[in-house]
Amino acid sequence: MSEPTTPTRARTVPTEAGTAPVTSTAASPVKAFFSGSAGRNVGLVVALVVMLIVGAITAPGTFLTVDNIFVILRQASITGVVAIAMTLVIIAGGIDLSVGSVVGLASVVGTLAVVQDLADSMHWIVFVVFALAVGAAAGLVNGIVIAYGNVVAFMATLAMLVGARGLAEILAERRTLVVEDRSFITFMNADILGVNMLIWIFLIVAVLGWVLLNRTTFGRRTVAIGGNREAARLAGINVKRHVMWLYVLAGLASGIAGVMFLGRTTAGSSTNGQLLELDVIAAVVVGGTLLVGGRGTIAGTVFGVLIFATLTNVFIQNNLSSSVQAVAKGVIIVVAVLLQQRFSRPPGRG
16 A cells, blocks of 8 residues: 555646646745735835935936925825826726826817806816716716627727717817816815825825725625626626726726816816826736736736836936936836746735
8 A cells, every 4th residue: 555645736738649637836935925905005105215226326416306296296196196096997807098188178078168157157076077077977878888899908908088078179179278277276285194085086086996896896896807807707796897997996096086087186187197108007906906907906006106206207307308318117017027927926826
């Protein structure tokens, strides 16, 4: 009688003759650590600290001042708000290329003459309501077309990207629409406990996004859909309706970003949010969210946004061209994707 042996996990792989069992090996402790959310976030923190050190060395008199730190956070706030919602969309296996155009459309609608007249007779909150409504409506259209029309998310949101930008240009007549309500501008640029309002908005949205993803059924269903859509459907999740609401959230976040643009620039323009979708998706990917869905964290996305905002500030402090900055961003994105492929594989998979 042979001695008992420790059972090993085997899987089959295709060969020229068919399939053959292959014994999987346990992941190394280092790989296992960096495959988890804690390990990924540690890596992001290290990257952010390295950038801060580089900034402090190259611009010692200005970079690490309190004022400049708040400048970085303000620059990160608009991208961050949209990135929080984009994280949920990508975790579910989707993508939204239209967020930048929807931001521009929301800012234009919020500053139309009829809206400003209505705000004069009522309250500047009308700006906010119209901008959020436009963003949510655009997201709803995306969600219906993708979920119920079975159109690939890439193509559906690409069409919205073009359409929303064109509609913004038509409504604005290719002009910049100035916000005339000074009380709105004062509120959006106010400091609470020494922190700018835009940063507070980013913080609130990030906290709400974290709670939604980690402490609600909606978040668990989002992860399940991204991990295996068919299994989620068989488990009783209404996948189509859930996907539709995810795109509504992305549109709503774009509307909030449109309001933030109005507060920061005091003007609505069809060019607001141009190429914002690229920065948003880059921050989400660098933050550790898998483009194929099923995994991602809000904390990682926040770090990703801060990394890119810090990088931009370092380049500005050193008077480097935007072209060099674009190259650096591209390198960071490629490295992040390569690391995803390296550390996201389950143990035993080659």
